[in-house]
Amino acid sequence: MFDIMEATRLESLHLAQDPATGLKAIIAIHSSRLGPALGGCRYLPYADDDAALRDVARLAQGMSYKAALAGLRQGGGKAVIVRAPHVDNRGALFEAFGRFIDSLGGAYVTAVDSGTSSTDMDCIAQHTRHVTSTTSGGDPSPHTAMGVFAGIRASAQARLGSDDLEGLRIAVQGLGHVGYALAEQLAAAGAELLVSDLDTGKVQLAVEQLGAQPIANEALLTTPCDILAPCGLGGVLTSQIVAQLRCAAVAGAANNQLAHPDVADELEARGILYAPDYVINSGGLIFVSLQHQGEDLPAITAHLAQIGNRLTEVYAHAQAEHRSPARVADLIAERILYG
Structure with a gap:
């Protein structure tokens, strides 16, 4: 894990699971030098935990570079939720993810990405304000x-x-x-x-x-x-x-x-x-x-x-x-x- 962090120069990694909803999530914060880390949340199946970790680290680094070149007051971050073959209640899962985001106190702001939608962001928004791309916010x-x-x-x-x-x-x-x-x-x-x-x-x-x-x-x-x-x-x-x-x-x-x-x-x-x-x-x-x-x-x-x-x-x-x-x-x- 630390070798991946060192290779991509990640500031921090945050992991959470919630057996009640099936949530297994990783949030990677690559840089907060320019501002809070902003990046989308992917909801995809992964071959194993290492594949998910490598994906989120690489993507978070890319978000830092993207924000820097775009002249934004944002750092780079990314989240992945490991998608199980079956989930009983998708809304509850994303609400749990919203609580996870909120526990970071604004260090990470999420958005839509592969496998997620504005409806998912609406569920997240019930538990944190550190979310974009909601239904009311519009499609980016x-x-x-x-x-x-x-x-x-x-x-x-x-x-x-x-x-x-x-x-x-x-x-x-x-x-x-x-x-x-x-x-x-x-x-x-x-x-x-x-x-x-x-x-x-x-x-x-x-x-x-x-x-x-x-x-x-x-x-x-x-x-x-x-x-x-x-x-x-x-x-x-x-x-x-x-x-x-x-x-x-x-x-x-x-x-x-x-x-x-x-x-x-x-x-x-x-x-x-x-x-x-x-x-x-x-x-x-x-x-x-x-x-x-x-x-x-x-x-x-x-x-x-x-x-x-x-x-x-x-x-x-x-x-x-x-x-x-x-x-x-x-x-x-x-x-x-x-x-």
Whole structure:
């Protein structure tokens, strides 16, 4: 456990179980230097406790970097609830998790993530105020998509010489809440859309509503396009996949897109521009953070608009230093977090 904490530079780990509801949860606080740790709660099955621990530690670190680059007064944290095959009362489980969060006295603020919903956040909110993404708070997904769209335009400018997306072939992998909202914005901007998702119903909807071209999920990553936008699960950019990519840039909403850090250098060696995921997909975090702090929508929208500018800055440093943008973003975040 401590080796994982040391490798990711976690400040603290908090574990709780509640036999009455079946709750088994881990909260990881990576950094509180900039403010209270904020990060989503995942409700997923894990192969074992070690897998859950590694996942929450890695994700909490990513949240710290994301908040730092986004210019927020937040630290990074994450929570995982180990999902059992059967739960008698889901609402009671999330209420128990709310009590767990409240016991930390505001050190961690939770939000929706994989496997959780605004309804779950409503249950948590019955026992703590340190929660975002409730039904009344609104879905952060459109704001994530808005930031990714701005990032794609910045990436097109940096790699292709123009931020005009008219006629560009953009491949979107994953049509969840964020991916579909992004596809809508890209279609409105005149991009030629290639889409894939394991849910064929979502693909058909994109074909009918957005004029998208459907591509088999396993083939989309290596389909010729101008910009590839991974918007599903993480870890899709392996060394093997990078060797087969036929795009000018990768700029998408998925977290932890790189299977391992060296993939960033492999993308750079192939001349493929990579938008660091935690920079381009920070719109959801910006929304829930500023909303939780009481900011109004115009202030939040203005902050979201800076995502493209931050990416442009990262790209400029990367070009000047002959480094991958991912390496540059990490260095900037670490400078902010650790001095």
